[in-house]
Amino acid sequence: MTKPNELSITExxxxxxxxxxxxxxxxxxxxxxxxxxxxELNAYLELFEADEEAIASAQKRIDEEGDGAPMxxxxxxxxxxxxxxxxxxxxxxSKMLENHRAAYDATVIKKLKEAGALFVGRTNLDEFAMxxxxxxxxxxPSRNPYDTSxxxxxxxxxxxSAVAAHMALGALGTDTGGSIRQPAAHxxxxxxxxxxxxxxxxxxxxxxxxLDQAGPLxxxxxxxxxxxxxxxxxxxxxxxxxxxxxxxxxxxxxTLRIGVPRHLLESGIDEDxxxxxxxxxxxxxxxxxxIVDVSLPTxxxxxxxxxxIMPAEASTNLARYDGIRYGLAKRGETLLSDYIxxxxxxxxxxxxxxxxxxxxxxxxxxxxxxxxxxxxARTLLTSxxxxxxxxxxxxxxxxxxxxxxxxxxxxxxxxxxxxDIFTVTANLTGMPAISVPMGTVERDGKALPVGIQFTxxxxxxxxxxxxxxxxxx
Amino acid sequence: xxxxxxxxxxxxxxxxxxxEEELQKFTEEFDSILAYVGKLEELxxxxxxxxxxxxxxxxxxxxxxxxxxGAYTGKLVEAFPxxxxxxxxxxxxxxxx
Numbered sequence: 001m002t003k004p005n006e007l008s009i010t011e012x013x014x015x016x017x018x019x020x021x022x023x024x025x026x027x028x029x030x031x032x033x034x035x036x037x038x039x040e041l042n043a044y045l046e047l048f049e050a051d052e053e054a055i056a057s058a059q060k061r062i063d064e065e066g067d068g069a070p071m072x073x074x075x076x077x078x079x080x081x082x083x084x085x086x087x088x089x090x091x092x093x094s095k096m097l098e099n100h101r102a103a104y105d106a107t108v109i110k111k112l113k114e115a116g117a118l119f120v121g122r123t124n125l126d127e128f129a130m131x132x133x134x135x136x137x138x139x140x141p142s143r144n145p146y147d148t149s150x151x152x153x154x155x156x157x158x159x160x161s162a163v164a165a166h167m168a169l170g171a172l173g174t175d176t177g178g179s180i181r182q183p184a185a186h187x188x189x190x191x192x193x194x195x196x197x198x199x200x201x202x203x204x205x206x207x208x209x210x211l212d213q214a215g216p217l218x219x220x221x222x223x224x225x226x227x228x229x230x231x232x233x234x235x236x237x238x239x240x241x242x243x244x245x246x247x248x249x250x251x252x253x254x255t256l257r258i259g260v261p262r263h264l265l266e267s268g269i270d271e272d273x274x275x276x277x278x279x280x281x282x283x284x285x286x287x288x289x290x291i292v293d294v295s296l297p298t299x300x301x302x303x304x305x306x307x308x309i310m311p312a313e314a315s316t317n318l319a320r321y322d323g324i325r326y327g328l329a330k331r332g333e334t335l336l337s338d339y340i341x342x343x344x345x346x347x348x349x350x351x352x353x354x355x356x357x358x359x360x361x362x363x364x365x366x367x368x369x370x371x372x373x374x375x376x377a378r379t380l381l382t383s384x385x386x387x388x389x390x391x392x393x394x395x396x397x398x399x400x401x402x403x404x405x406x407x408x409x410x411x412x413x414x415x416x417x418x419x420d421i422f423t424v425t426a427n428l429t430g431m432p433a434i435s436v437p438m439g440t441v442e443r444d445g446k447a448l449p450v451g452i453q454f455t456x457x458x459x460x461x462x463x464x465x466x467x468x469x470x471x472x473x
Numbered sequence: 474x475x476x477x478x479x480x481x482x483x484x485x486x487x488x489x490x491x492x493e494e495e496l497q498k499f500t501e502e503f504d505s506i507l508a509y510v511g512k513l514e515e516l517x518x519x520x521x522x523x524x525x526x527x528x529x530x531x532x533x534x535x536x537x538x539x540x541x542x543g544a545y546t547g548k549l550v551e552a553f554p555x556x557x558x559x560x561x562x563x564x565x566x567x568x569x570x
Binding site: 315363 | 548
């Protein structure tokens with residue numbers, strides 16, 4: 001018999017209502033799996049004790065309200081450790097915030113609590129969400145449950161590892177350049193980066209403020225939708241959040257037009273990943289969806305654009321960590337040395353690298369050549385996508401060019417940055433994107449999952465759920 | 474080509490220290506990253522052109538109290554590295570000599 005923690009959220013929600021197991025039994029199954037597997041996988045930085053009050057109240061709601069209770073009621077979730085839960089440490093996997101306790105709940109946490117969800121623990125990530133492997137975490141990397149010699153992807157790698165190893169039924173991650181979708185692809189999960197502004201960022205530790213979004217990592221498309229529905233919505237505490245329905249809905253038929261930018265897929269993708277991608281497209285075509293060719297010429301500049309804009313914003317956001325009001329506080333001879341001591345001891349190498357890069361692209365001699373150029377290219381890219389969506393409803397890419405890689409394999413920064421080549425455009429354009437599993441490829445005798453990614457116009461999450469479900473059924 | 478001096482200058486602007494052995498590594502990595510993002514130079518686009526208006530504007534909220542005064546004071550003060558009562562203590566930066 002399948003254990004309760006191995007079910008999807010929709011299956012568990014049904015079983016809870018049918019009385020097949022209790023909320024307590026579901027929690028215990030996740031907590032037991034976490035105790036058994038976390039020492040090896042390092043998905044969680046901290047496992048929380050059972051919250052008896054929350055468990056009892058979730059059970060009561062299910063007993064009294066049945067199907068009227070929210071889908072996430074009594075469901076154990078994993079939370080990326082750059083999302084604040086009141087009273088808990090919120091470390092962003094950095095020495096800078098190692099002992100920092102959140103003074104309030106992030107809006108997404110408040111919403112999940114109101115829905116009756118339970119939190120198993122806080123999950124590992126690349127320091128301040130900077131990376132694609134969790135190798136830049138100050139607390140050691142997480143491991144991929146499919147092959148523990150490989151990374152789970154990143155930066156939401158701990159969340160991905162936790163859900164893939166059934167240590168939670170779903171998870172929250174954050175995505176600045178692919179940090180939900182890439183780990184989802186590497187661990188056989190569904191990952192959604194919502195439309196910019198669809199989900200409040202109040203209480204999230206910022207990386208790149210024009211790019212960041214929180215979203216779900218889940219076992220199925222329906223589960224990802226359930227989490228997204230619970231956390232979405234405008235929030236007075238986040239001025240960039242938008243009301244549902246701001247973007248006019250597009251009339252969609254049962255069959256969608258899938259744009260494929262063939263010109264971007266000619267090189268740089270593993271042959272078997274490309275074959276899986278073509279096979280997934282063939283399945284969709286057989287189901288009645290239409291494949292159309294689209295051209296996105298500026299896309300080949302998306303990654304350079306991203307690696308100018310993101311460090312610029314990161315260096316600005318991280319200026320707040322000065323050792324004065326909170327976080328790591330080292331003391332030197334002068335106030336200046338207080339800043340330098342705290343920041344040099346608090347930030348790891350990748351964080352310092354990006355701060356230096358951001359400082360460079362924003363400095364007076366280079367801001368035109370780099371930052372302003374990147375900003376203009378970003379606008380052009382967005383209008384190209386807008387034009388492409390005249391001819392199609394969603395655009396498809398492989399989520400990553402290769403399956404999960406081995407630890408230490410991408411030791412130079414540029415090869416690590418190339419992991420994000422297909423994912424960054426959705427952040428640059430603000431458009432929503434979903435990664436869903438498209439089978440496995442074999443490496444060293446192990447079957448490793450790979451993902452297919454779909455992007456839609458702003459506010460088009462529903463077409464992503466439709467097409468995502470068509471791939472996985 | 475970035476030089477060690479360039480990287481050192483950026484580090485001092487960003488208030489971080491880069492030790493000698495890291496400096497060499499950071500400088501080399503900097504070059505390879507800049508060579509990669511330097512691809513942008515090929516793009517002939519006007520950086521001063523109109524950016525277009527975003528769909529969401531005028532997002533300022535009405536003046537008013539977002540929450541009860543003092544609701545978070547205790548928790549924020551708890552996070553202070555040094556304090557006197559509810560005040561954050563920092564180094565003296567103005568001297569009287």
